[in-house]
Amino acid sequence: MSATTSPLGTVRNLGILAHVDAGKTTVTERILYLTGTTHKRGEVHDGTTVTDFDPQERDRGITIFAAAVSCTWDGHRINLIDTPGHVDFADEVERSLRVLDGAVAVFDAVAGVEPQSESVWRQADRHGVPRIAFVNKLDRAGADLDAAVESIRRRLHPAPLVAQMPIGTEDGFTGVVDLLRMRALLWSGGDTDTYTEGPVHESLTAEALRRRRVLEEAVAELHPLALEEFCAESTLSARTLATALRDLTRTGEGVVVLCGSAYRNRGIEPLLDAVVAYLPSPLDVPAVRGTADGAPEGGPAGTRERAADPGAPFAALVFKVHSTATGRLTFLRVYSGTVEKGDVVLDAGARRTERISRILRVRADRHAEVDRAVAGDIVAVAGVKAARAGATLCAPSDPLVLEPPSVAEPVVSVAVEALRRTDVDRLATALARLVEEDPSLAVRTDSETGQTVLSGMGELHLEVAVETVRRAHGLDIGIGRPEVAHRETVTRGVSGLVHRHVKQDGGAGQFAHVVLDAEPLGPSAPGTDGSGGTAEFEFRSTVAGGRVPREYVRAFEAGCRDALAHGPLGGHPVTGVRVTLTDGATHVKDSSEMAFRTAGRNALREALRACAMTLLEPVVEVTVTVPDDAVGGVLGDLAARRGRVCGSTARGGTAVVTATVPLAELFGYATRLRSRTQGRGTFTARPTGYAPAPGAAADGP
Structure with missing residues (x-):
């Protein structure tokens, strides 16, 4: 069955991604209104939005918790997740991206790409989620589509394929030109809900044709079939352009750029049309891969694929758990098979069965009960008592463990x-x-x-x-x-440290003799230079002649990893260290994996005490936007907080200062910034890794 005839081909699992205040929630509210899911447009500033339903979200005016909603457009069901934009809630975005097939990235037409925009874009890159870009707030003073597109090209490095041209600027923004069909879409005065379609006004024709030509050339460079037609005809048909844009979006080679003003309800219908036309359905994405229960992780015998087939064995990933007044809701992305009310499913990781008592089609804090969910669905279920986010629920007769979303370490x-x-x-x-x-x-x-x-x-x-x-x-x-949360790292290592573990209590004893080197991973070691990487330990063995059997080497490595949990300076986790097992000896009766694991743990602890160590502290990149007359005070305050200014740009009477600052120095900064700028300054921060803390080094004995 083809994607166009299968019901799964009409499903879009979509996320809304953006920097805080770029307009994600307003875009979501307009989508719900236009699809008939709601009958009144919710506003963030009024606290009447559907997806920001938690009292704290309405009090603070920001999205905190990822909220799922379902709606229909042009015969397609859209399962939509409105994600948080604040960096503190990036883990909510990570869990959402794990279960999405596509996303709309929303950008402010004045600010362009902002720090958290870049962060969520990179998260989507890691998950291979195709995206459409929507440049929002074109009705604002200073809005500039071309500048926003250039910031996308420069900071995010995709090939932006601009498919629309704005009609009017700032308060005069009234519509867009669809460059594929060369038609004008105009919204009349006020916040009208409908638009009219007509020919492009003659005053805009030359610019629209120029932009259409730029789009054709960009597409022809990336798409072989489009290049063929472009070389033969010197132009591209609307049909070829649409096909090429769909292919380039789904492969990630290009990103379609649309524009509008969600608050004024302009540009949302074309955005929905683009979601249906360009973003993939569950049938268009690769089959999900997992590990068969009881098989070695990642081994050939343990790896399984499940296509988005309602007739396949059931497999779903839990991406969110929410406790309500009426009970516990577990949010699932169903990857394969079908689940019905009353079914018993297996929590594959915990090896525990659960019963599905209800299945709910979600609309934020409201739900509609359904009898079943099939592959491609995003639903909430009741009755699951213990499964946590990241768990796999599957058919008991055909167990499968799906890779859970990664969880960042608290800082x-x-x-x-x-x-x-x-x-x-x-x-x-x-x-x-x-x-x-x-x-x-x-x-x-x-x-x-x-x-x-x-x-x-x-x-x-x-x-x-x-x-x-x-x-x-x-x-x-x-x-x-x-x-x-601090870390410790090695700045100068030790070589040839000898450690003997001997224990004899009667009967079989414990014996392990090891010789090791401990050294820093180098200045580019993740976690030490602000790169934000997660690698913390590298292990090698150069033992020759089988003096230490392979299974004992693995046990020794496990013991070393145990020792990394508590460093010698203050009991903080150790990062950025390389350990090499250079020699060792065993006893024919008393050596065991347990003995070598204990030796590894104690030997590395001893080695770390002999190394030169330093304490690392988390560092963040801060972007501060302030009026020009407040820049001096802000720079002085950043310097007092041990900040290192990386750059400053001017933007329409304001300055945008970027600096790296130790996280510990940012507590209370929001209040301080408001007082220094009379409430006109704002800032955002995103983690960049760890850096040496001042005066926190130890040279060893």
């Missing part, structure tokens, strides 16, 4: 405590539920102080988490000053 922590002794147990339960819903949060008990420590991705992330506990559970909570 900021606060101590939390119940102000009333009677609330201690309730607080523990509330925090456990919070971590279940948001895997980027972590809760632990400090071994020295006995305090409960909540860790997350940033100051705002923790503020929202604490406020959620207060509101949802009615608890009075005290919180401590935020602290950042």
Whole structure:
């Protein structure tokens, strides 16, 4: 069955991605209104939006939690996820991208590509999610489509394929020219819901033809069939252009650029048409791959593929868990098979069965019950009691484990405590539920102080988490000053360190003799130069002649990894170290994998104490937008916070300053910036990795 005749061919699983305040939620609200899903246009500033339904989202005016909605357009069902734009909630974006087939990236026509725009774009690159770009807010003063497109080309490096031209500028923006069909789409005065289609006005014809020619040439450079027609006819037909744009979008070689003003309801219908025409259906994306239950991870015998086929064995990925007043909802992307109400499914990772009591088509905080969900669907289910985000639910008769979304390590922590002794147990339960819903949060008990420590991705992330506990559970909570998550790294290593592990308690003993080198991974080691990488450890073995069997070498490596959890400076995780096992010896009776694992753990701890070590602190890139007359004060404040200014650009009476600043120095910065700029300054921050903390080195013995 072809994609055009299969019901799956009419499904689009779509995400809305952008920097905070670029207009994602407003775009989503207009889509819901135009598709008939809602009968009144919600506004962010009025707190009446469908997808920002949480009280904190409405209070703060930002998206915090990814919200799923379903709607229909032109005979196609669109499952849409409105994602957060603030960097503290990037993990919500990561989990959403894992289950999406396509995305609309929204850009501000005045600001162009902003820091978080770049971050979510890179996240989409990692997941191979095809995108359409929508340049929003063309009705604003200073809006410039060409400048926004150039920033996309320069900072994101795709081939932007501009398929529309704006009609009018700023307050005079009234419509767009569709460059494929060379037709004008005009919205009449006011915030009208409909547009009229007509010929391009003669005053715009020459510019529209020039832009159409630029589009044809760009497409011909990238698409072989389009190049053939262009060489033969010196032009491209609308049909060829549409086919080429679809192919280039789905392969990621190009990104179609559309424009409009979501707030004024201009340009949304053509955007929906482009979603249907260019973004892939579940049938157009590669089959999902997983590991058969019980098979070696990644091994040939363990790898399985599941196509988007309703008749295949059921397999779905949990990407979100949400507790409501009526119970626990588990959000699924169904990759293969069919699931019905009452079915028993297997949580493949936990090896536990769950019963699906209800299946819900989601519209943010409202739901419509359905009898079944099939491959390609994004739905919520009730009745699943224990599956967490990242779990695979599958047919018990055909187990499969899908790769879960990656979870970033928390970088900021606060101590939390119940102000009333009677609330201690309730607080523990509330925090456990919070971590279940948001895997980027972590809760632990400090071994020295006995305090409960909540860790997350940033100051705002923790503020929202604490406020959620207060509101949802009615608890009075005290919180401590935020602290950042440090790392330790090697700056000068040791060679030839000898360690013997000998233990004899009667009967078989333990024996392991090892010789190792420990050295830094180098200045480009991920995590030490601000690159934000995740690699922390490299292991090699140069033992010759079989003096240490292979299974003992693997056990020794595992022991070394155990030792990385607590460094010698302050018990922080160790990153950026290379360990080489150069020699060793075994005992015919007393050597074992356990003995070599213990030797690896103790030997590396000893080696790290002998190395020159330094403490690393998390560093973020800060982009501050302030009036020209406040630049001096802002630069001085950044310098006082150990910031290093990377650049400054002028933009219409304002200055945009970019700097790298230690995360620990940014606590309370929002309040300080507002006071220095009389409320006119704004800033965004995104993690860039780790850098040496001042005065925190140890040279070893």
